[in-house]
Amino acid sequence: MNKLTALFAITALAATAGIAQARDLGPDEALKLRDAGTIQSFEKLNEAAIAKHPGSKVEETELEEEYGRYIYQVELRDAQNVQWDLELDATSGQILKDQQDN
Incomplete structure (x- = not known):
């Protein structure tokens, strides 16, 4: 039983370690x-996201800190009603992820 308990504890710690690495930042x-x-x-960050999908509208945004890096998440809806999820480096404005939401 000790091996099973240890395995469970290690798995739980590993799972929570990944979760703890990202945190949402409040408006203030x-x-x-x-x-x-x-x-x-x-x-400026919204403009960079919209430039990837001209004519789109920002639906939702969120700022997170992940592994010491600030990530700005943007959900867009384009003129064809397609939803896009983008992630930008909030410091540089570089687009890190741009994918269609299913």
Whole structure:
């Protein structure tokens, strides 16, 4: 039984370690980061996302810190009513992920 308990404990720790590496940032914290120049303005990040899908509209945004990196997540809906999920490096504005949402 000790081996089973140890295996379960290791699995649980590994699973929670991955979860703990990403955290959502609230509006106040996000504004402080923007005002300090740590991340780009939300308008600029939204413009970079829309440039990948011209004519699209921003539906939802979220700022997370993942492994010490600020990630800006954007959900867009284009003119053909297709939804897109993008992730940008909030510091540089570089697009990290651009995929159609199923």
